[in-house]
Amino acid sequence: MALTLVRPTMDLFAAWAEALAEFGGADVHGMGMDASTAPDRASCAALVELAERFADPGAEIPADKVHADHFWMVDDGEVVGFIGLRWELNAYLAHVGGHIGYSVRPSRRRRGHAGAALRMVLDHARERGIGRVMLTCDDDNRGSARTIEGAGGVLGDVIDASDAGHPRLRRYWIEL
Structure with a gap:
């Protein structure tokens, strides 16, 4: 496995569309858009533009959002x-x-991709000067919990997040 993190780009449109289609409308964390979006050139271009804007510290973004870096594994x-x-x-x-x-994507799970990408993003967070990060996963998602714990995540608590439309969530912290 030679996993790299790439900022969203039209150069990988076909590969992106194939990955998105595999989720079948399921929630896709870290992508910056909803998986129910049609994986066409226009939606990919919009995602690329959105990712660039959110990664620009001088850009204005909606009040309910925060600046972010989006990557494709x-x-x-x-x-x-x-x-x-x-x-x-x-x-x-x-x-x-x-x-x-x-x-x-479902066909590529359990091969170490999430753990490798998480380690790379933690390095990126350190470079950004972020001292501590929080990650969450569904309480019953043992694979994600192991991934977070393997990257140094310490369980802070398990909450009922039904008020936010989520099941019980495990909240972890990683000191950087």
């Missing part, structure tokens, strides 16, 4: 997943979202 030209680093937490993210969100 790429292995030998194939987009195998998505990961995002939010530079800070607003009230919603502090409750249920965290600094980092990621998703690996």
Whole structure:
């Protein structure tokens, strides 16, 4: 596995569209958009533009959002997943979202992609001067919990997040 993190780009449109289609409308963390979006050139171009804007510290973004870096996990030209680093937490993210969100396409899970990408994004967070990050996962998602714990995540608590439309969530912290 030679996993790299690549900022969203039209150069990988076909690989992105294939990955997105595999999620079948499911929630895709770290991607910066909803998986129910049609994987066409226009939606990919919009995502590329959105990712560039959110990564620009001088850009104006909606009041309910935070600046972030979005990456595609790429292995030998194939987009195998998505990961995002939010530079800070607003009230919603502090409750249920965290600094980092990621998703690996179903056919590429259990191969170490999430752990490798998470380690790379943690290095990126250090470079940004972020001293501590929060990550969340569903309480019953043992794979994601192991991934976060393997990267140094310490369980802070498990909460009922039904008020935010989520199941019980495990909230982890990683000191950088």
